[in-house]
Amino acid sequence: MKKTIGLTFTLLLTVAFALTQTSLASQDSEMKKKADKPAKAAAAPKAPKTDADVQKCISDKFAASKTITNGAAAVANGAATLTGEAKNGGAKGGAAKTAKACGAKTVVNNLTTPAPPPAAAKPDVKKKVEPAKK
Numbered sequence: 254m255k256k257t258i259g260l261t262f263t264l265l266l267t268v269a270f271a272l273t274q275t276s277l278a279s280q281d282s283e284m285k286k287k288a289d290k291p292a293k294a295a296a297a298p299k300a301p302k303t304d305a306d307v308q309k310c311i312s313d314k315f316a317a318s319k320t321i322t323n324g325a326a327a328v329a330n331g332a333a334t335l336t337g338e339a340k341n342g343g344a345k346g347g348a349a350k351t352a353k354a355c356g357a358k359t360v361v362n363n364l365t366t367p368a369p370p371p372a373a374a375k376p377d378v379k380k381k382v383e384p385a386k387k
Contacts, residue, residue: 302356304328310355311335320344321364331358339364 302310308328315324315337321344324337333352339345345364352360 304331307331307333307352307356311352311357314351314355315348318344318348321348324348324364326352328357331356332361333357333359334361334363336363337365339366342366 305328308326311326311328311333312324315321315326318324320340322338322340324335326336327334333355335348335352339348345362345366348364349360349362
């Protein structure tokens with residue numbers, strides 16, 4: 254019985270050791286693969302976009318948008334002024350984020366949203382109160 258327990262314990266230790274070695278070997282090979290990849294060039298910083306580039310980017314995005322109608326952008330010194338009509342407030346905010354993503358430093362959001370429809374007047378219905386019966 255003691256031999257069986259000893260052999261089982263030895264077998265378990267051997268398997269654990271083998272799995273550890275396999276795991277370490279796979280980690281080493283992954284590290285080598287990552288090291289073999291050429292490093293991304295962190296060379297020259299990106300040149301700042303010109304106002305014309307930013308304006309074209311915003312105009313292209315507005316043209317493809319289903320939520321902005323008659324959208325236009327004027328860009329001067331990195332400041333974008335947005336005009337047109339947004340479907341709702343969320344679309345208006347999204348347009349400002351789009352302008353920032355295109356490279357605008359500041360955004361003046363002059364987009365308009367349609368006025369909400371007037372609330373329907375509720376009829377004034379009063380319940381008829383009957384006097385209590387005795």
